[in-house]
Amino acid sequence: MYRILFSLVFRHMDPERAHHLAFTVIRVLPKLGLRRTVSRFTLPRRDLSVRALGLTFPTPFGVAAGFDKNATAILGLGALGFGHIEVGTVTAVPQPGNPRPRLFRLIPDRAIVNRMGFNNKGVIAAAAKVSKARTARRRPVIGVNIGKSRVVEVADAVADYRVSARAAAPVADYLVVNVSSPNTPGLRDLQALDSLRPLLEAVKEEAGSTPLLVKIAPDLADDDILAIAELAVQLGLDGIIATNTTISRDGLTTDREVVEAAGAGGLSGAPLATRSLEVLRLLRSHVPSALCIVSVGGVETAEDVKARLDAGATLVQGYSAFIYRGPLWARAINRGLERLSAV
Template sequence: MYPLIFSLFLTRLDPERAHHLAFTVIRALPAFGVGRVVHRFTRPRTDLGVQTLGLRFQSPFGVAAGFDKDGEAVLGLGQLGFGHVEVGTITAVPQPGNPKPRLFRLIPDRAVVNRMGFNNAGARAARVRLAHVRSAAGRPVLGINIGKSRVTAVEDATADYLVSAALLAPLADYLVVNVSSPNTPGLRGLQGLDQLAPLLRAVKTEAGATPLLVKIAPDLADDEVTRISELVVELGLDGIIATNTTIARAGLKTDAATVEAAGAGGLSGAPLQARSLAVLRVIRAAVPRELCVISVGGVETANDVAERLAAGATLVQGYTGFLYRGPLWARQINRGLDRILAAEL
């Protein structure tokens, strides 16, 4: 049913408009107990639980940052079957993001280009909203992803991140430092070790007992990924999320004119699959087994998730697949993992 709705209706809507329509429905799920009924249908049937970061994840599959930027639909997403929801990216200063249009479908590639630009209401507003989420019964694991405010100069980035960390770390089950979005000028430069090390050290101190992870780009060379992985271990961080969107456009099926019209921004979806998996393997070869590695990028099916877990991912996230698979996506993943697990026993 959803593929028909997508092809006949949703593809005729502006992608950001379509996202907001779906988001409104998901946000409303907890009302009147509807979401609890839905969750009986979407949750794993067998024990897919993962223990990491000092937390219990009901399913290894969760929602990547970018889908719920302000933490407005955490409970509804959990009721759709996601084991964790990473909200954000949230910045210290509220910001509207980049001018519209800023979200584009590449349908032949099952991909999306976005240049949203961290549109969000800011860390202080998120703190009020997420305090209610934190106390809700039956909620999924809550990750909070923080980034640099656009108005903040790169040389002042650490102080900017510390504002968000101070406000949000007490509410997060885990906190993520995003230094890898291509849509905030200068942000990816923070992945250089001379800037990344003091930034992560400072945020780790501010985060206190909250597990801290860093999210990296797929466009780093393998040796850069290894050096960042070694830095994460050296600083005593709790994990790495790999990867963010890519600025590459090679090998796409979509016609060149459509790709050019979409313009600059981060590419996500199926074309990222091979590189994201390769980065996962580089990281896992460089870090201890117990370090949490969350794999994201080009994940769409239960087999994709199982492949990432077999390659050493502790948890797996998705986002773009939601657009192409629809509201029962997490259920499809959970049921598929149920079958894969049963076949291995």
């Protein structure tokens, strides 16, 4: 049914407008008193729970940062069957993001190009929403992803991240440092070790007992990925999220003119699957088994999720396939994992 609706309606709409339309429906589920009813239909019927970061995740599959930027649909997304919701990326300074259009579909590749630019209402507003969602019974695990404010120079990034961490850590189940989006000028430069070390040290200090992870780009060389992993272990971080979107356009089947018209930005979706899995395997072969690795990038099916878990992922996230698979996507993942675990 959703595929027909997507083909007839959503694919012809501006992607950001279609996102907001779907998002509105998800957001009102709890307000209509439907959260518990829907959850019975979508959440796992067998035990798929994962113990990680000192938390219990009802299913290993969750929503990656970028979908719920302002923490306004946490409970609705949880009702759809996601075990954790990573909100954001949020910044210390509220910002509108990049000019529109800034979200594009590459339908033949089941991919998305975005250059949203961390559009959000700021960490203070998001923290209030997270705090409210935490009071709900049977809520999903809630992560908060923080990034650099666009108006802040890279040289002043540490102080900027401190502000966000100070506001978000007390209400988040876990905290993520995003230094890997390609859509904020200079942000990826923070992945260099001489910049990343003081940044992570500062955020860890602000995070206190809240589990802390760092999110990395797929475009890093393998040696650089391992260097960041070693740093994360040295600093006592709780995990790594691999990976963010890519700036590569290699191997796409979408017409070149369509790709060029989309322009700059991060590519996510199916084309990222191979590299994301490579990075996961690389990390798992070099970090302690206790370190949480969250795998994201090109995940569509329960088989994809299981492949990531088998390759060493602790948890798995998705985002882009939501657009192509629709609101019952997480349910399909959960049912598929139940089936695969019974084999």
